[in-house]
Amino acid sequence: MAADKPEPVKVLYCGVCGLPAEYCEFGPDFEKCKPWLRDHAPDLYPDLFAGGEGKEVEKTAEKLQGVGISSKGNTGGEASASKQEEVKRLPGGKIKKKERPEVVIEKIVRNKRKCVTVVKGLELFGVKLSDASKKLGKKFATGASVVKGPTDKEQIDVQGDISYDVVEFITDTWPDVPESAIFFIEDGKKVAAA
Incomplete structure (x- = not known):
């Protein structure tokens, strides 16, 4: 009695960064991968591509307001400029505060x-x-x-x-x-x- 062998998993690799498509957002440059993902794997990132570019602009505006910059180009003053300098982006979009020298x-x-x-x-x-x-x-x-x-x-x-x-x-x-x-x-x- 032969047991049924499981089928191997088919993995879709990104043509730009070489990572599996579901890990592109953690890769070196997600912006370059977006056009390839839009053409080959739109189901993996539906929230990114469903609303088109409009949602991306809204998300960017929300992020800028969180840092202290309005979407109209006005800055929140010197305090927001120093906050921007202290913030560092990690892979995946996470934010890390700048470390003090010690x-x-x-x-x-x-x-x-x-x-x-x-x-x-x-x-x-x-x-x-x-x-x-x-x-x-x-x-x-x-x-x-x-x-x-x-x-x-x-x-x-x-x-x-x-x-x-x-x-x-x-x-x-x-x-x-x-x-x-x-x-x-x-x-x-x-x-x-x-």
């Missing part, structure tokens, strides 16, 4: 007794990381180097536990870095140094 210090324990102190974010305050690693190494008489972290951003790894004095050294050496912008990672939580 220095994050984390102590990582290796082999149960050796540890490395990681300093991230100094470059956001205009500090050259190679110079900073040399100064940290000299001050604490230890090895310090600039390495790429897990997110491919550069960070300074300093051998040993220097977290007890590093905040005072950073604020004294680089006055552009305020103490309120320095944070520690303790037990997986971000804690203010001040």
